[in-house]
Amino acid sequence: MSDTDSSSALREGDAPGLSADLDAVREALVEWYEADHREFPWRRTEDPYAILVSEVMSQQTQLDRVVPAWEDFLERWPTAADLVDADRADVVAFWSGHSLGYNNRATYLHEAAEQVETEYDGSFPESPGELQELMGVGPYTANAVASFAFNAGDAVVDTNVKRVLHRAFAVPDDDAAFERVADGLMPADVSRVWNNAIMELGGVACGKKPRCDEEGCPWREWCHAYQTGDFTAPDVPTQPSFDGSRRQFRGRIVRALSNHDELTLDELGPKIRVDYSPDGEHGREWLEGLLTDLAEDGLLDVEGSDDRTVAKLSE
DNA sequence: TTCCAGCCAT
DNA sequence: ATGGCTGGAA
Structure with missing residues (x-):
């Protein structure tokens, strides 16, 4: 029922x-x-x-x-x-x-x-x-x-x-x-x-x-x-294509952090996309947006700001 | 490309 | 009511 x-x-x-x-x-x-x-x-x-x-x-x-x-x-x-x-x-x-x-x-x-x-x-x-x-x-x-x-x-x-x-x-x-x-x-x-x-x-x-x-x-x-x-x-x-999607990068972030305990933005960026550059289109600002959303989903803890931002899987 | 035992936040 | 979330396999 x-x-x-x-x-x-x-x-x-x-x-x-x-x-x-x-x-x-x-x-x-x-x-x-x-x-x-x-x-x-x-x-x-x-x-x-x-x-x-x-x-x-x-x-x-x-x-x-x-x-x-x-x-x-x-x-x-x-x-x-x-x-x-x-x-x-x-x-x-x-x-x-x-x-x-x-x-x-x-x-x-x-x-x-x-x-x-x-x-x-x-x-x-x-x-x-x-x-x-x-x-x-x-x-x-x-x-x-x-x-x-x-x-x-x-x-x-x-x-x-x-x-x-x-x-x-x-x-x-x-x-x-x-x-x-x-x-x-x-x-x-x-x-x-x-x-x-x-x-x-x-x-x-x-x-x-x-x-x-x-x-x-x-x-x-x-x-x-x-x-x-x-x-x-x-x-x-039908779902939008997965390749190049936001979901793909969320998945890569979680995987990277489950292997490395905690990482700064500039350490994490290159692990999830080869064209990461801190001030580029897909740079710190872009990455921080993803991290913030993942944190709101309870998956991550994010601390600090700018180049000192550090992310890790939540306790 | 499309599919696969859905759910949550807004 | 609608969009977002994941990745392997057919």
């Missing part, structure tokens, strides 16, 4: 292609998932901390690349209490060192662990609503953790689920409609297996390139796209 619209029934036009035989649709998906699915290590635990770590890492990062990072992370900080005791600089350095991207997610995770320790005495809340109060945890992640750790989540709606619902049941490309249909489709008290199953379907059989027959999609007999041959997916906004 959505955080914003907790008890909405389906509306006219939400799912013109949804079969009347809801129970058959539901059963087919769960049976398909249980018969065969990818093995990820976080699917073998019910520890909410371990699951939160996997979910935060998985946001915009391919799952195969998350596996080794997740294993290393939990070996280093096995519990939320261990993570709270860690220096934030070490958590950020770990994140950067494992090429997980979006370094501020490392700070969110560290902050969330602190919230669990101080506000919940070390034991995770179980409801999506409370989970969503944790730093870095939005509607998707709250329902994922509630589902996979406690079997107590509402239907998740991510890009996989949207694509599946849009194709299978002709749900219009509208967030509220996706929420209502996802809710209406999920059987009661099975959020753990259900949310795994529907995302598995979107990841394996109903990806950008559909593999309906190869993967034995359980919904072929009801699927609007399978019948019409129109596998259009909801638009995913």
Whole structure:
């Protein structure tokens, strides 16, 4: 169920292609998932901390690349209490060192662990609503953790689920409609297996390139796209190119500082771009702007000014 | 080029 | 409501 619209029934036009035989649709998906699915290590635990770590890492990062990072992370900080005791600089350095991207997610995770320790005495809340109060945890992640750790989540709606619902049941490309249909489709008290199953379907059989027959999609007999041959997916906004972007330089700064403890502007500049010159277009002023923003994101500490400015990863 | 289990700040 | 954040791989 959505955080914003907790008890909405389906509306006219939400799912013109949804079969009347809801129970058959539901059963087919769960049976398909249980018969065969990818093995990820976080699917073998019910520890909410371990699951939160996997979910935060998985946001915009391919799952195969998350596996080794997740294993290393939990070996280093096995519990939320261990993570709270860690220096934030070490958590950020770990994140950067494992090429997980979006370094501020490392700070969110560290902050969330602190919230669990101080506000919940070390034991995770179980409801999506409370989970969503944790730093870095939005509607998707709250329902994922509630589902996979406690079997107590509402239907998740991510890009996989949207694509599946849009194709299978002709749900219009509208967030509220996706929420209502996802809710209406999920059987009661099975959020753990259900949310795994529907995302598995979107990841394996109903990806950008559909593999309906190869993967034995359980919904072929009801699927609007399978019948019409129109596998259009909801638009995913395209990102501006990464090369030469501001994000690229933020990433390089974090990586440089995780290797060098602390650096002045003129030491750091040449490490992140070959054409750095203190008074040039990409000089101290430019670099200081990036550092200030990174500091506001809680990733860095910056002290001093002008040529004596020194940056390091935050404590 | 485009994609990938989103969330936060404004 | 919109922009910013990351980097490896297909």
